[in-house]
Amino acid sequence: MKQAIRAIGIAIYVLWLVVIVFTVTAVYSAFQLQVDFSENPRTSTSGGTMTLLFPFSLKNKGFYDISDLNITTVVQESNGALISNSSTVIPLISSGNKVNATHSISITIENMASSSLSRLLFYDTELNIDHSLALKYAGVIPLEISRNSTMQWGAPFYNLTLGKLSIHGSNVMIPINFENHSFFAINGTLTLELFNDSNQRVGIGTTALNVQPSYSYSNSVQVLVSGAPRRIREAHLSFDTSLFSYGPVVFPID
Amino acid sequence: MVQWCFQLIENGSIKSLFRKMLPRVVMAVIKGLLWFVLLYVVPMFIFSSLSGFAPEIFSSYGQLLQVFVAIVLFFVVASELTSGTILQHAFNIGKALILMIFIVIGLQGGIVALDFQGFHVVANLQIYIAMLLTIDLLGLAKNVLQAINFLSEKDESQLPAPSPK
Numbered sequence: 001m002k003q004a005i006r007a008i009g010i011a012i013y014v015l016w017l018v019v020i021v022f023t024v025t026a027v028y029s030a031f032q033l034q035v036d037f038s039e040n041p042r043t044s045t046s047g048g049t050m051t052l053l054f055p056f057s058l059k060n061k062g063f064y065d066i067s068d069l070n071i072t073t074v075v076q077e078s079n080g081a082l083i084s085n086s087s088t089v090i091p092l093i094s095s096g097n098k099v100n101a102t103h104s105i106s107i108t109i110e111n112m113a114s115s116s117l118s119r120l121l122f123y124d125t126e127l128n129i130d131h132s133l134a135l136k137y138a139g140v141i142p143l144e145i146s147r148n149s150t151m152q153w154g155a156p157f158y159n160l161t162l163g164k165l166s167i168h169g170s171n172v173m174i175p176i177n178f179e180n181h182s183f184f185a186i187n188g189t190l191t192l193e194l195f196n197d198s199n200q201r202v203g204i205g206t207t208a209l210n211v212q213p214s215y216s217y218s219n220s221v222q223v224l225v226s227g228a229p230r231r232i233r234e235a236h237l238s239f240d241t242s243l244f245s246y247g248p249v250v251f252p253i254d
Numbered sequence: 255m256v257q258w259c260f261q262l263i264e265n266g267s268i269k270s271l272f273r274k275m276l277p278r279v280v281m282a283v284i285k286g287l288l289w290f291v292l293l294y295v296v297p298m299f300i301f302s303s304l305s306g307f308a309p310e311i312f313s314s315y316g317q318l319l320q321v322f323v324a325i326v327l328f329f330v331v332a333s334e335l336t337s338g339t340i341l342q343h344a345f346n347i348g349k350a351l352i353l354m355i356f357i358v359i360g361l362q363g364g365i366v367a368l369d370f371q372g373f374h375v376v377a378n379l380q381i382y383i384a385m386l387l388t389i390d391l392l393g394l395a396k397n398v399l400q401a402i403n404f405l406s407e408k409d410e411s412q413l414p415a416p417s418p419k
Binding site: 005009011145147 | 403
């Protein structure tokens with residue numbers, strides 16, 4: 001019996017030693033992790049998708065490997081509609097190694113033409129951003145760090161308004177105004193279709209758009225109308241830009 | 255009552271009790287102080303020096319540490335005061351059981367969540383808890399064996415000496 005008691009006592013001491021050594025080295029190693037975000041973020045645009053690129057490097061100077069590192073950024077509108085869900089996965093950062101990676105957040109502007117997100121084209125709002133970092137430390141301790149933040153969203157067609165029609169014979173001039181509050185330039189065309197009280201299209205006009213961020217657009221579109229201009233009841237605006245296409249936006253005309 | 259006290263003094267029972275208890279009390283005080291320094295003073299010193307880094311973490315775990323130290327000190331002192339009796343082993347078994355429960359509750363079942371500097375951190379320490387519980391279970395087994403050994407040795411000492419044939 002005494003030998004069994006002694007053996008258990010030794011096992012307890014050994015296990016305590018393992019736990020203490022593991023705890024101390026794990027805490028020390030965690031403080032030896034170096035994260036470097038010194039490189040400036042970049043943006044790129046292609047095929048209607050805007051990508052924000054955040055280059056970073058991780059240097060694991062600790063004793064233990066870091067595995068299954070997953071950086072996720074979820075961007076949602078204040079009403080919960082999903083705008084972007086981007087993840088960057090690094091399978092393994094071995095002890096003593098350095099890993100360079102880029103976390104990219106892709107926002108498909110084309111998606112904003114969908115019904116749930118179309119208000120983002122016309123109204124400034126606040127976007128909720130959930131950042132999370134999940135990893136497995138030393139192969140046995142899963143860890144998740146998350147943070148919520150908000151970002152101001154500027155609408156590309158903020159305060160889109162049609163002015164009063166000015167009729168000169170068959171020619172109709174329609175002033176169009178909006179402010180580009182977004183962080184991207186609007187390059188493309190604006191098409192204006194006019195409909196009469198019988199819901200028949202009576203004229204169409206097109207104009208080029210080139211509005212830089214933080215600039216206002218104020219221009220008149222000329223439309224040659226067939227039939228009586230007095231019977232015009234609706235104007236349909238459509239946008240075709242390098243990033244997205246959207247329309248029609250219907251404006252009633254008195 | 256007064257007569258009984260005088261009888262005790264005359265018989266030297268209080269004196270013998272005092273002689274018997276004094277080393278235990280001294281040992282209990284010494285062990286209690288040592289454990290207090292090891293489990294409270296040293297960690298609090300480390301906490302206070304690290305609290306500038308993340309005060310939210312260390313303030314929330316300071317109370318937990320105080321409860322842990324109180325439990326350990328109570329059982330260390332009680333075990334020392336009752337050393338040489340079955341109560342010592344009973345207290346040791348009680349300590350192992352209560353610490354197991356405390357570890358599970360204190361570390362929130364292994365899923366530790368805390369908020370600091372706007373970050374929400376969730377650590378899954380279930381493996382760590384399993385290691386601590388294994389140590390405590392081994393300690394429990396050791397205490398039970400020691401209690402059995404104590405009782406069997408006590409019984410053996412009361413048996414009549416074998417007579418030569």
